[in-house]
Amino acid sequence: MREVAVVGVGHAKFGRRTDTTLGELAWEAVKEALEDARLDQRDIQYFVVGNAGGWSAESLPAVVVGEYCGLSPKGTMRVEAACATGSAALYNAYLAVASGMADIAMAIGVEKMYESPTPTVVEFIGRAGNYFWEFENFGLTFPGYYALYMTAYMNRFGATEEDFCKVAVKNHHYGSINPKAQFYGTKITIDQCLKSRYVAWPIKLYDASPITDGAAAAILVSEDLARKITDTPVWIRSVGVATGTANLSKRPDFIGLDAAYQAAEQAFKRIGIEHKDTWKYFDVADVHDCFTIAEVMAYEDLGFVERGMGIQLIRNGQTYKGGLIPVNLDGGLKAKGHPIGATGTSMAVEMTKQLRQSVEPRDRQADIYTGWALSHNVGGTGHYAYITIYSLDKDGSPKVKPRR
Amino acid sequence: MVMSLEARYEEFWRQSIKQLNEVVKATGLPIAPDEKGQYSLWYDVREMRLRFSISVERIKRFFEGLREGKVYTTRCKRCGRYYFPPQADCPYCKASDMDWVEVSGEGELLTYTIINTKPLTYSHYPDYVVAIARMREGFNVLAWLRVDDSRKVRVGMKVKLQVVKREPEGYLTYEFIPAEQ
Numbered sequence: 001m002r003e004v005a006v007v008g009v010g011h012a013k014f015g016r017r018t019d020t021t022l023g024e025l026a027w028e029a030v031k032e033a034l035e036d037a038r039l040d041q042r043d044i045q046y047f048v049v050g051n052a053g054g055w056s057a058e059s060l061p062a063v064v065v066g067e068y069c070g071l072s073p074k075g076t077m078r079v080e081a082a083c084a085t086g087s088a089a090l091y092n093a094y095l096a097v098a099s100g101m102a103d104i105a106m107a108i109g110v111e112k113m114y115e116s117p118t119p120t121v122v123e124f125i126g127r128a129g130n131y132f133w134e135f136e137n138f139g140l141t142f143p144g145y146y147a148l149y150m151t152a153y154m155n156r157f158g159a160t161e162e163d164f165c166k167v168a169v170k171n172h173h174y175g176s177i178n179p180k181a182q183f184y185g186t187k188i189t190i191d192q193c194l195k196s197r198y199v200a201w202p203i204k205l206y207d208a209s210p211i212t213d214g215a216a217a218a219i220l221v222s223e224d225l226a227r228k229i230t231d232t233p234v235w236i237r238s239v240g241v242a243t244g245t246a247n248l249s250k251r252p253d254f255i256g257l258d259a260a261y262q263a264a265e266q267a268f269k270r271i272g273i274e275h276k277d278t279w280k281y282f283d284v285a286d287v288h289d290c291f292t293i294a295e296v297m298a299y300e301d302l303g304f305v306e307r308g309m310g311i312q313l314i315r316n317g318q319t320y321k322g323g324l325i326p327v328n329l330d331g332g333l334k335a336k337g338h339p340i341g342a343t344g345t346s347m348a349v350e351m352t353k354q355l356r357q358s359v360e361p362r363d364r365q366a367d368i369y370t371g372w373a374l375s376h377n378v379g380g381t382g383h384y385a386y387i388t389i390y391s392l393d394k395d396g397s398p399k400v401k402p403r404r
Numbered sequence: 405m406v407m408s409l410e411a412r413y414e415e416f417w418r419q420s421i422k423q424l425n426e427v428v429k430a431t432g433l434p435i436a437p438d439e440k441g442q443y444s445l446w447y448d449v450r451e452m453r454l455r456f457s458i459s460v461e462r463i464k465r466f467f468e469g470l471r472e473g474k475v476y477t478t479r480c481k482r483c484g485r486y487y488f489p490p491q492a493d494c495p496y497c498k499a500s501d502m503d504w505v506e507v508s509g510e511g512e513l514l515t516y517t518i519i520n521t522k523p524l525t526y527s528h529y530p531d532y533v534v535a536i537a538r539m540r541e542g543f544n545v546l547a548w549l550r551v552d553d554s555r556k557v558r559v560g561m562k563v564k565l566q567v568v569k570r571e572p573e574g575y576l577t578y579e580f581i582p583a584e585q
Contacts, residue, residue, distance in 0.1 A: 014497035018438040018445055057448065114438075119416070119524040126523045132458055133489045137577050138534050138548055139519060139526035139569075147517035148536060155515075155559040201518040201554075247489065249536050254515045 004228035007347040008037025008219035014337035016181040017213035023068025026110040029215040030069040035220045041070040046102040050089030050109040053340040055116035057165035068218045084379030087346025087386035094377035096149030109345030130246040143200035145381040150229040150293040152254035159311040165193035167292035175335020182337030207292040212337030216346035234352045238389040240267030244382040260301035268385040272397040279325035281305040281398035284366035286347040288334040288378040329364040353392045369401040409528040462492035470576040478502040486543045509565040511537030548579040
């Protein structure tokens with residue numbers, strides 16, 4: 001296996017992008033990534049397209065994107081891992097470079113959810129559990145699946161709806177200053193969140209990420225090329241991948257996502273750290289906050305803190321910039337938006353920029369001490385999980401950051 | 405009078421097709437502004453309806469059970485593992501030697517939610533409670549919980565699983581009811 005670095009990233013404006021086709025939207029991200037790496041399409045030997053689809057018209061999105069972006073005739077495939085599709089694309093490009101099959105590969109995540117009416121999108125997402133035993137007979141919706149976790153978590157640890165609204169307020173705070181975010185310019189208050197209508201009790205509209213169109217891209221290269229292309233390669237040091245059950249009812253409890261825990265366990269093992277108090281190794285993280293409960297469970301599944309203590313992190317503001325572990329300084333899925341296939345690649349873009357210390361405005365740039373970051377991307381409701389660890393160091397384990 | 409699901413569904417699509425036809429007639433193209441009136445969209449003139457057919461041949465005993473008013477599960481004869489939803493194969497034993505066992509029906513609520521924003525195909529039902537209960541046998545079941553007042557639902561409450569007819573469709577399925585009533 002060869003070491004792999006991210007040397008170029010691009011990000012389209014997230015939101016209701018009814019002004020673009022799938023190809024045009026992908027191109028926004030691809031063009032920016034090529035310019036960032038100062039590479040040309042002919043340098044890209046292989047590209048992979050993450051697109052969940054169903055709600056959008058193109059059945060063969062990878063080739064449509066390849067043609068529009070001038071990447072053809074290079075080889076490609078479309079990958080799907082539900083809401084972790086973008087991380088699956090990154091992983092696939094990583095494998096291509098790490099294995100030596102390609103020296104330069106591009107991961108593109110793109111999703112156009114507004115090509116279908118909202119009821120159709122709700123229907124599609126609701127079917128994303130186990131279709132027959134959960135949707136056909138019991139009509140679960142996506143907020144409904146996570147609501148089952150939120151009810152159990154609140155009951156077990158005494159968390160309140162207000163606690164969860166604090167996640168929404170934090171992520172909107174950062175999303176409001178991220179020009180690429182769907183809710184750029186929109187801050188919210190606890191009160192607004194608490195008064196928003198229930199979509200699946202106890203989950204309210206403001207606990208939920210929106211329907212989003214978007215695209216993001218990352219260029220991955222082998223170690224011998226990395227330093228020729230950039231002075232600040234960001235190394236993908238570890239990827240942990242795991243699955244949960246399709247049927248929610250087959251899970252033992254509803255206070256954490258086992259797939260995310262297992263993926264984290266693998267990812268940490270590879271860089272030689274324990275799955276405990278992990279907040280101290282990372283300068284910044286992006287976690288999968290499709291709903292506010294998901295962000296709190298992520299803190300615990302990732303071992304930032306122990307089970308049941310995640311809610312304390314948000315209560316005490318420890319996941320803001322300057323806290324124990326800053327989380328979702330891009331606004332997260334909640335405020336940046338959640339274009340299913342693009343979310344994971346968007347996280348890779350953000351972690352790369354954070355480690356390069358090139359985030360604008362500076363108010364959402366984390367302080368970089370250890371030079372390590374991680375992204376946590378969950379597909380479905382813990383059906384798939386991808387934990388990706390990024391570092392400015394090509395070798396070694398992360399140091400512990402200074403206590404503040 | 406509540407419109408049946410089918411009528412609502414038809415109405416939803418009929419409206420958009422009607423609008424599309426009017427636009428084509430007036431402009432010669434199926435192009436109109438998006439919902440927010442911001443950008444031009446080409447409204448697809450081709451429709452695809454999706455309705456799947458799902459194989460139940462190997463677990464049809466389950467559905468025969470519903471007709472008898474019973475909820476069945478499968479249990480591997482070799483390792484004793486229960487499978488709910490029922491499975492025809494035990495992947496751990498690599499065997500297909502299963503017993504059909506009637507579920508005790510006694511369970512304790514692990515968690516629940518109330519679906520307020522419903523999928524279009526569920527839009528004709530009042531808000532419903534979806535719950536997961538741990539059954540006496542040790543496996544979990546996910547189903548609707550029938551209660552008059554959802555504020556009375558509590559994690560840990562005892563529930564019973566029963567076979568019911570899902571109306572207005574009139575097909576057999578299963579749901580929970582509170583055990584003490």
